[in-house]
Amino acid sequence: MIKFSEQTLKEAERLIARYPEGKEKSALIPLLHLAQDEFGGWLSPEAMDYVAGLLKLEPIEVYEVATFYSMYNLRPVGRYVFEVCQTGPCMLRGSDNIIDYIKKRLSINVGETTEDGLFTLKTVECLGACGYAPMMQLGQHYREHLTPERVDQIIEECRVNAAKNN
Amino acid sequence: MGRKLLLEKAHVEGIRHFDVYRREGGYKAVEKALKTMTPDQVTEEVKKSGLRGRGGAGFPAGMKWSFLAKPEGVPRHLVCNADESEPGTFKDRYLMEFIPHLLIEGLVVASYALGSNDTYIYIRGEYAWIVDILEQAIEEAKANNFLGDNILGSGFNCRIHVQRGAGAYICGEETALLESLEGKRGNPRIKPPFPAVKGLWDRPTVVNNVETLAAVVPIINNGGEDYASIGVGKSTGTKLISACGNINNPGVYEIDMTISVEEFIFSDEYCGGIANGKRLKACIPGGSSVPILPANLLLKTAKGETRMMNYESLADGGFATGSMMGSGGFIILDEDQCVVRHTLTLARFYRHESCGQCSPCREGTGWMEKILNNIEYGKGKMSDIDLLWEIQRKIEGNTICPLGDAAAWPVAAAIRHFRDEFEWHVLNPEESQKRNYGLAHYADPVHVPVG
Ligand SMILES: Cc1cc2nc3c(=O)[nH]c(=O)nc-3n(C[C@H](O)[C@H](O)[C@H](O)COP(=O)(O)O)c2cc1C
Ligand code: SF4
Ligand code: FES
Numbered sequence: 001m002i003k004f005s006e007q008t009l010k011e012a013e014r015l016i017a018r019y020p021e022g023k024e025k026s027a028l029i030p031l032l033h034l035a036q037d038e039f040g041g042w043l044s045p046e047a048m049d050y051v052a053g054l055l056k057l058e059p060i061e062v063y064e065v066a067t068f069y070s071m072y073n074l075r076p077v078g079r080y081v082f083e084v085c086q087t088g089p090c091m092l093r094g095s096d097n098i099i100d101y102i103k104k105r106l107s108i109n110v111g112e113t114t115e116d117g118l119f120t121l122k123t124v125e126c127l128g129a130c131g132y133a134p135m136m137q138l139g140q141h142y143r144e145h146l147t148p149e150r151v152d153q154i155i156e157e158c159r160v161n162a163a164k165n166n
Numbered sequence: 167m168g169r170k171l172l173l174e175k176a177h178v179e180g181i182r183h184f185d186v187y188r189r190e191g192g193y194k195a196v197e198k199a200l201k202t203m204t205p206d207q208v209t210e211e212v213k214k215s216g217l218r219g220r221g222g223a224g225f226p227a228g229m230k231w232s233f234l235a236k237p238e239g240v241p242r243h244l245v246c247n248a249d250e251s252e253p254g255t256f257k258d259r260y261l262m263e264f265i266p267h268l269l270i271e272g273l274v275v276a277s278y279a280l281g282s283n284d285t286y287i288y289i290r291g292e293y294a295w296i297v298d299i300l301e302q303a304i305e306e307a308k309a310n311n312f313l314g315d316n317i318l319g320s321g322f323n324c325r326i327h328v329q330r331g332a333g334a335y336i337c338g339e340e341t342a343l344l345e346s347l348e349g350k351r352g353n354p355r356i357k358p359p360f361p362a363v364k365g366l367w368d369r370p371t372v373v374n375n376v377e378t379l380a381a382v383v384p385i386i387n388n389g390g391e392d393y394a395s396i397g398v399g400k401s402t403g404t405k406l407i408s409a410c411g412n413i414n415n416p417g418v419y420e421i422d423m424t425i426s427v428e429e430f431i432f433s434d435e436y437c438g439g440i441a442n443g444k445r446l447k448a449c450i451p452g453g454s455s456v457p458i459l460p461a462n463l464l465l466k467t468a469k470g471e472t473r474m475m476n477y478e479s480l481a482d483g484g485f486a487t488g489s490m491m492g493s494g495g496f497i498i499l500d501e502d503q504c505v506v507r508h509t510l511t512l513a514r515f516y517r518h519e520s521c522g523q524c525s526p527c528r529e530g531t532g533w534m535e536k537i538l539n540n541i542e543y544g545k546g547k548m549s550d551i552d553l554l555w556e557i558q559r560k561i562e563g564n565t566i567c568p569l570g571d572a573a574a575w576p577v578a579a580a581i582r583h584f585r586d587e588f589e590w591h592v593l594n595p596e597e598s599q600k601r602n603y604g605l606a607h608y609a610d611p612v613h614v615p616v617g
Contacts, residue, residue: 018327020241020284023367028349029332033291055349068351069332070518071291087253088454088511089410089497125335125515126253126454127292130495131408131416140294 002046008038012054024055028065031055032072041081042073070124078113078120080158083137084146086123089130098134099123101148105155118162119155168422169396171384171404172377176264182299184306187267193312195386199275200320203386208279212382214390216402221247221338221375222453222493224477227382233362234280235370242370244282245347246273246379248289249331249338253454253515254495257406258376260418262289262296266303270326272379274313275386277324280372284325288343291332300328335519339567340373342521353521354567377406377494397423401476405494411449412500414438423476427451428465430475431498444500447605448584451480452492454512455572457579458505459489485579501605505587509580510538516573527570530561534577541588544595551588555581 004012012031019026031051032043039047043066045059052062066072073081082102086095099121103109106119113120129135132144143154180186187193199208213228234242246269250258262269269287277285289297304326307313315323329347331337337346341355344366365371381403385393394402401423410416413431415438421430430436431446440446446461466473468487473479477491499508517531537554540546558574565571581588591598 018284018325018329020367023348025349026329026347029291029346030330033330033332065349065351068521069291069334071333086511087515088450088508089254091508091511092411092497092499092503124333125518126251128250128256128259128290130254130256130410130497131418133410133416137292142292 002039002050004034004038004050008034016055025057025061028055028057028062029069032062032066032069036072041077041079042075076113079118079162080138081120081122082154083122083124083127085125085127085129085133085135085137087126087130089126090133090135093133095134098136098146098148098151101151105151118158168420168425169404170420171393171396172261172268172380172406173265173418173420176261181265182267182303184267184303184310187265188310191387192267193271193307193310195271195383196274196278196312197318199278199386200318200322205279205281208275208386211390212279212385215381215385215393216390216400217378217381217385217393218400218402218477219375220377220381220405220494222252222455224491227374227378230362230374231276231280231372233360234372235363236281237370240369241283242281243366243372244273244277244280244285245340245343245366245371245373246285246287246376247338247340247343247373248287248293248376249335249343250293250376251290251335251338251519252493252495253512254410254450254497255408255453255493256410257408257418257494259293259296260408261376261380261406262293262300266296266299267307268380268383269376270300270303270307270313272382273326274307274317274324275382276372276374276379277326278322282372283323284327286347286366287326287328288337288347289328289330290337291330294330297328297330304328334521335515336521336567336569339569342567343373344371351521353523354569356566398474398476399478401478401491405475405491407475407494407496409437409496409498411496411498412441412444412503413498414441421475423474425475426465427473427475427480430496437496437498440498440500442500444502445605446498447501447503448499448505450489450495450497450576452490453495454497454515455575456490456492457485457488457575458499458509458583459487459579460583463487463583485575486582489579502602504542504602505580505584506538506542506591509577510535510542512576513538513573516569520569520573521567524565524570526561526564527573530557530570531573533557534573538577541591544591544599546588546592546595548589548592551581551585551592 015030016027035047048062052059134146135144209231217227218224334352336342337352342352346352361371450458467482482488513535517535522528558577561570562574587603
C-alpha cells in the first residue's frame with residue numbers, strides 16, 4: 001500500500017480545508033499533483049485509488065479527471081521530462097530544430113524515454129512563454145531561450161544531479 | 167511614453183515583498199475602498215472607468231459586477247482567471263511574477279465590492295513557481311491585516327486561495343474553469359444560467375482576468391474618470407500586450423491605446439522592429455484565436471487609415487479586413503515564415519485542446535489538422551482548400567463554447583488572406599518542402615530594411 005509522507009499529508013489537509021464542507025472534491029486536482037510528485041512522476045492506478053480514498057470519491061471520478069488533464073502522466077516517465085513547446089510562436093523561433101536536436105542527442109523519439117530511465121521527451125502546446133522561445137518545461141520550472149548549447153548544458157546538469165542524488 | 171498604471175513599479179527592487187510594495191504606495195486602494203466607500207461605490211467607480219475585461223472578450227467589468235445575483239444567505243465568489251493558455255499570451259504571468267501584490271490588492275478590493283469572502287485564483291498548472299510567489303504575497307498581506315479576518319477593522323473578511331490547474335486550455339473558458347475548480351473535467355457548461363447567477367458550487371460568481379483585477383487598483387486610487395481619460399473611445403486605460411515571434415524585443419509592454427500598430431512594432435520602446443533585418447509579413451494581433459492579417463492590412467485599415475492598438479481600430483473592417491484585440495497576444499511573422507505551417511500548429515493546438523463535448527468542434531478540429539498537415543507536407547489537393555473553408559464554417563457558431571469559433575477563425579483568416587500560399591503548396595509539392603513561399607504581395611510596403 002502506498003501512502004503520502006507525513007508532510008505531504010499535512011499539505012493535502014491544508015488544501016482540502018480551503019473548500020466549504022461537502023465540496024472537498026475541489027481538492028482533487030491539487031491532490032493529484034501531490035500524488036504525481038510523490039509517487040515517481042506519474043499516476044499509477046494505485047496512486048489514483050489512494051487519492052480517491054483520501055477524498056472519499058469513487059475511483060472512477062478520479063480516473064475521469066486524471067485522463068482529462070495533460071500534466072498528469074498515466075504511464076511511467078523518465079526522471080527528467082523535457083516538455084518542449086511546439087505551438088506557433090515557439091515554432092517561429094525554431095522549436096522544430098530544438099526538438100530534432102534533443103531527439104538526436106538522446107536518441108529517442110517524442111514520447112520515449114532513454115534506456116537509462118533518465119530522460120523523457122514530450123512535446124507540449126503553448127506554455128505561456130512565447131516571448132522567451134524556444135522553451136521547455138523541466139519539473140517545476142521553465143527553461144527558456146533554448147539553443148543547442150543550452151540543451152547540452154541542461155542534459156549535463158541533469159546527469160550531474162542524478163549522479164549526486166542516487 | 168504613455169502612462170503606466172500596472173507595471174510602473176514592477177521592476178523596483180524587492181517589489182515582490184509586502185514592505186517594498188507598501189512603501190511604494192501599495193494597498194492604498196484597499197484602505198480607500200474599505201474605509202471610505204461602500205461596495206456599490208466601488209462597483210460604480212469601476213463602471214465609470216470603462217474598464218473592459220482583459221481576458222479576451224472585452225466585456226465591461228463594472229457591468230459584469232452589477233449583474234451578480236445577491237440572494238440572501240448564499241455565499242458569493244470572485245474567481246480570478248489566471249489560466250493564461252492562449253498561444254501568444256504571457257502577460258498575466260509577467261504581472262503575477264513581478265508584482266504579485268498588485269493582483270492581491272485588486273482581489274481584495276474586488277472581493278469587497280462583490281461580497282466574496284472566499285476568493286480563488288485559478289492558475290494554469292504549469293506556472294508552478296508562480297503559485298509559490300502568490301502564496302507568499304498572500305501570507306504577507308494576511309500578516310499585515312490587508313487580508314484575513316476583519317480587514318483594517320472594517321468587518322470585512324477575505325481569504326484568497328490559489329488553485330493550480332493541470333494542463334487544459336479549455337479551463338480558461340469561465341464555465342470550464344468553474345467545473346475544474348469543483349474537481350471535475352473541464353467541460354464548459356451550457357449558458358444560461360450564467361456564472362453571475364449559478365457559478366462555483368451553484369453560487370453567484372464573477373470570473374475576471376488577472377489584468378482586469380489588477381487594473382481595479384489604479385481605478386480606485388485615482389478614480390474611474392481618471393482611468394477613462396487615458397486611451398481613446400471605449401478603449402480606456404492601459405493594456406498589457408505580450409509581443410512575440412520574429413521581433414527584436416519580445417516581451418510584455420504596457421501601452422495606452424493611442425499608439426499605432428506601426429509604432430508598436432517598429433519603435434525601440436516596444437518591439438524594436440523585425441528581427442534579423444527581415445521584412446514584416448503578417449501578424450496575429452490578439453492571441454492565436456483572432457484573425458491573422460497580412461502586413462498591408464495590419465498597418466493600415468482597408469480604408470487607408472492608420473491602424474491603432476485599440477479594440478475598435480484592430481477590429482476595423484470586421485473579419486473581412488480586420489482582426490481583434492483579444493487577449494493582447496501579439497504574434498509577428500517575418501518574410502521567411504510559412505503561413506500554412508503556422509496555421510497547422512494552431513489547428514493542432516485546438517484539436518488537442520477541444521474538450522470533445524460537441525461534435526462540430528471535436529471532429530472539425532481533427533479534420534482541419536489532418537487537411538492542413540497534408541497541404542503542408544505536399545500531399546494536398548486544390549479541393550482541400552475549399553473543404554477546409556467549409557469545415558471551419560460548419561464549426562463556427564455551432565458549439566457549446568467559443569473554443570469552436572476560436573479554432574475556426576485562424577483557419578478562415580489564413581485562407582482568406584493567404585490563399586495563394588495554400589495553392590502554391592498544392593501546386594508545388596516538392597519545392598514547398600524545400601523553401602517557403604516568402605512575402606509575395608502581402609509585403610509591408612513601407613519598412614524595407616536597408617543593406
Ligand atoms: C477557449 C477559451 C479560453 C479562454 N482562456 C482564458 C484565459 O486563459 N484567461 C482569461 O482570463 N480568460 C480566458 N477566456 C475568457 C473567459 O471565458 C472569460 O471571459 C474571462 O475570464 C472573463 O474575464 P474578463 O471579463 O476580466 O476578461 C477564455 C475563453 C475561451 C472561450
Ligand atoms: S466547442 Fe469544443 S471545447 Fe467548447 S464545449 Fe464544444 S467540444 Fe468542448
Ligand atoms: S507558443 Fe511556446 S510558449 Fe507559447
